[in-house]
Amino acid sequence: MRASCAPRADAGRLTSQLCALTPESITSRFATNFLAPALLTQAALPPLERAGGMIDVSASVGQRARPGDSVHAASEAAPELLTR
Numbered sequence: 001m002r003a004s005c006a007p008r009a010d011a012g013r014l015t016s017q018l019c020a021l022t023p024e025s026i027t028s029r030f031a032t033n034f035l036a037p038a039l040l041t042q043a044a045l046p047p048l049e050r051a052g053g054m055i056d057v058s059a060s061v062g063q064r065a066r067p068g069d070s071v072h073a074a075s076e077a078a079p080e081l082l083t084r
Contacts, residue, residue, distance in 0.1 A: 017068035026071055033075035038082055056080050 005019035041054070048054045058080050065073030 021071060029071055029075045034078040037079045041083060054083065056083055
């Protein structure tokens with residue numbers, strides 16, 4: 001744990017949630033919500049190009065992150081940005 005993320009009695013909710021993030025939790029979220037769809041889309045490109053395109057379906061959390069849920073929101077928004 002970094003010194004700036006040491007538990008404090010006066011820490012706000014957002015600070016507490018950001019300090020709870022680990023590289024593993026961020027990597028896991030992005031592997032599920034970004035890497036897997038990106039690789040699936042890559043594998044499907046030839047038939048998609050023949051068919052004329054694709055449609056993105058995503059959760060609204062990618063557009064409107066709730067406090068403390070920014071990593072999840074970013075991982076949901078990333079596939080949309082990749083395929084625009």
